[in-house]
Amino acid sequence: MTKAKVVLTDYVWDSLDVENEIxxxxxxxxxxxxxxxxxxxxxxEDCEALLNTYGGPITADIMARMPNCKIISRYGIGVDTIDLAAATNAGIIVTNNPTYCIEEVAEHTLAMLLTCARKIAFYDRLVRxxxxxxxxxxxxFRIAGSTVGLIGFGNIARRVAQRAASLDMRILYSDPFVEERAIRCTW
Known part of the structure; x- marks a missing residue:
């Protein structure tokens, strides 16, 4: 059996053990x-699949020059670097990883929020x-009792809300795709 050619455009991890195992x-x-x-x-140009992290944009022109490509898979949540209409027209399936780095982004968001609220970077420079x-x-300002507003209330925002709630912050969100009664918060 001939193996399919899968091109991994770029990656930021140390090993391809997971890819090779799968x-x-x-x-x-x-x-x-x-x-x-x-x-x-x-x-x-002769690949059957393209795995993509940060490379792009992957345009209609690039796809037209990959006639054997059947799937483009993103190692992340967003597919904004891929021309979805062109992929559809070319019969190329586009996938993503909707749970990629949710915890890491939520943690970083809270770290940035705390850094700004407590002026950590400012005072670090002052002391140095x-x-x-x-x-x-x-x-x-005191963090406890303050309000954090979230634009969108998807997976990442919900994780940010959980962490913020643990600091006794009040949570507000706006998301046209989420009904308030559908939220079952345990925090």
Whole structure:
């Protein structure tokens, strides 16, 4: 049996063990480290599948030059770097990983919120510059009892809300696709 050619445009992890475990028996994985489609195209022109992290944009022109490609799979939530209409017209399936880095992004969001609210970066620079003084950063506000507003209430925002609630913050959200009565919050 001939193995399918799967081109991995770019990746940021140390090993391809997971990819090889899942695809190794049926596919030849061609790992690259390029984000410019013109740079990965020479390897991708005869691929059956394209795995993509940050490379792009993957346009109608690029897809037209990959006649054997049946699927483009993103290692992330967004597919904004892929021309979905062109993929549909070319009969190419586009997939993503809707749970990719939800916890990490929620944690980072809360870290940024705390950094801004407590002026951590400002005071870090002040102290590293040899000054120790509270007044330059005033006013500062208590986190507990404050309100955090979330635009959208998908997976990441819900995780941010859980973490913020654990700090006794009030949660507001706006999302036209989520009915308030459908939310079953346990926090």
């Amino acid at each position: 695809l190794g028996a049926v596919a030849e994985i061609v790992p690259l480290q390029v984000t410019d489609p013109e740079a990965f195209f020479p390897e991708a 510059g040899g000054e120790w003084a509270v007044p330059p950063g005033k006013p500062m």
